[in-house]
Amino acid sequence: MEEKKCPECGKKVGEVDTCPECGCPLNVNSNSTSTNNEEESLLIECEACKKLILRDATNCPNCGHQTEIGAKNEYDDNQANIIIGAIAAIISIVFFLYFYFIVK
Ligand SMILES: [Zn+2]
Ligand SMILES: [Zn+2]
Structure with a gap:
């Protein structure tokens, strides 16, 4: 046993x-x-054409309809772009202040 x-x-x-x-x-x-x-x-139903597609697919291979995961990934990309943009802005401000005080 x-x-x-x-x-x-x-x-x-x-x-x-x-x-x-x-x-x-x-x-x-x-x-x-x-x-x-x-x-x-592993399979979900496409909202547009009702065909079974892979759960982790971002787009339906049959009709190209964006899945919930695809929409979520796009949202995450947008969030990431906002964060990267904010970091870039902070870095440029820091550089500006750095050179401003060095020159002074
Ligand atoms: Zn236990
Ligand atoms: Zn589809």
Whole structure:
């Protein structure tokens, strides 16, 4: 018989549903169920053409419609550009003050 280990604390546990060490739930059937869910969650439905596309795709390969991830990436890019712009502005101000006081 295979000895079960707690995924949380790594201690060897017997045939119990809950780890006696840390209280972590030990579901024997969780592996097969989670694998199926994972396979299903890899695909999402395109909002525009209703075809199944990869979850992490930024655009639908069928119709080119931008997915939620694509929209989020664009938003993140915009946020990054704002931060880079702010840093560049601060650096230019620091340089301006630096040279201003050096010349003085
Ligand atoms: Zn544990
Ligand atoms: Zn599509």
